[in-house]
Amino acid sequence: MTGFPRAIGKLRPQVKNDAWGSHTVIAELTGRSAPTEQPESELWMGAHEAAPSGIADTTLDQLVARDPVLALGPRVAEYFGGRFPFLLKILAPETALSVQVHPDAAQALEAESGTYVDAWPKPEALVAVTRFEIFAGLRSYADIQRLVDSLDVPELSKKLAEVSGSSTPVTTLLANFLRLSADEQDELVAAVVAGCGARLQGPDAEAFDAVLRTAKQFPGDIGLVVLLLMVHRVLEPGDYIFVPAGVLHAYVGGTCVELLANSDNIVRAGLTPKPLNIEELLRIVDTDREMVPERPTPGRVSSYPVDVPHFQLHVVAPGRDETPLPGTERPRIALALHGSVTIHCGDSDLELAPGESCFLGAGECPATASGHGTLYLATSGLSN
Missing domain, CATH: 2.60.120.10 (Jelly Rolls)
Incomplete structure (x- = not known):
């Protein structure tokens, strides 16, 4: 930091080790030897209390606490109560992340005690570094109906018919899937996976193929059926997408840079051995938000809207x-x-x-x- 005024300096990011991470990607991007002994899923650069980055002889959260106005500026410091507002990450999933959703600020505060690890919302955005495969946002009811008709799985068609008279058919269908008994889930998942394997041509072939590949990682998981309700996309390097709070999403594979509010609040709906919180998910999920890749401002510096x-x-x-x-x-x-x-x-x-x-x-x-x-x-x- 010699020669630099006040609060500027290199960070010492925190590496997160999760089973879904890569033994090579983050190590190679950061100039370390690979393969690593443990899978590396995320590289955190920020001031979240769970894993603050180091800077000089302290950590970024402590540096901000010493002088929030100097570090954040007066308006940002006042607006966020002196807390650092964002978290920058590299994500490197080699297996699919859980189907998940994050709360907005009011929902985080209103939730039952112990539901969330902090009191903040968790909107997020990502830009693809390599081809990055995702499911993000729920399909419209009409599009779900079209997809189910093309898949021709009687068990799935029956579940869709059961919600045809609902005023909120997508939410009701999602709730019905998640509330099935274990035996009913096993039967439906097996039928859906078999149906995807038999329909690898046509407009939904990429989505069906993604479900099949994910089924090898999470056999029998109800999240595989939930994926069919979601919009499948493959982002090319440089593509950017903003995922607001409330939007159901799952990241399948690739490498991306992710930017999010300084929070680690997650509610899961499948593709994970971790606990699901179905009622909280149904309380906060947004079934109407359409997910569309954003376009940056042109020029040497691309600034993405948010x-x-x-x-x-x-x-x-x-x-x-x-x-x-x-x-x-x-x-x-x-x-x-x-x-x-x-x-x-x-x-x-x-x-x-x-x-x-x-x-x-x-x-x-x-x-x-x-x-x-x-x-x-x-x-x-x-x-x-």
Whole structure:
């Protein structure tokens, strides 16, 4: 940190080890030897209490606590009560993540005690680093009806007919699936998986194939049927999608950079050995939000739209010339991938090797970047 004013410096991110992670991806992106002894699922860069990043001789959450106004800026510090507003991650799933949903702020506060690990909402966004396969958002009832008709599984068609008179057929169908007895779930899942295997042509072939591949990882899991209610997408590198609170989603595989509110609140609906909270999921799920990949602003710096105050993502393309970084007077975390990037701040430079990241406090001077790598820059969505 020599030569840098106040709160700016390289971060020491936290590696998360989950069974669904990769033994190679995060290690290789951060310049470490691979394969790793344990699977590495996520790389956290932020100040969440469960795994705060190190910075100099402290941690980012402690640094912010020392002087929230310097670190966050006066408006951001006041709005978020002095708490760091976002969390930047690399995700590297080799097996599917659970089908899950996250609460908004009011839902997190209203929930029964012990339901959530913190009192914050958890909207999130991601940009694909490699091809990244996801299910995100629920299909419309009409589209579910079309898909079920094409799949031609009598057990599934019967369940759909049972909700045809409901005022909220998608929510009711989801609830009926999740509330089936264990034997009923086994019967329905087996029929659905067999039906997907017999229909690997046509407009839904990619979704059916994804269900089949996931069935090998989670045999007999009711989450496989829930996937059919959701929209399947394969994001290409650079594609971006915003997932607001309440939207059901499951990430199948690939590598992405994820940016989210500073929360770890999760409610699961399948594809996991962890407990499901069906009633809470049905309370908070949003069945109407359509998920559409977002388009960035054009230019060397791509800024992605978002409608929450917690975060905004910017991606800076490689280039030898210095380019101004957005988010001056906001808290920022910068991550370099696929090459080194130099952050220029006043009279000082900070070089980030591939996989390295740094924090720039809101009290810092305007910054620029140059280099051969791609820079992922996370800022608060709320300006000072």
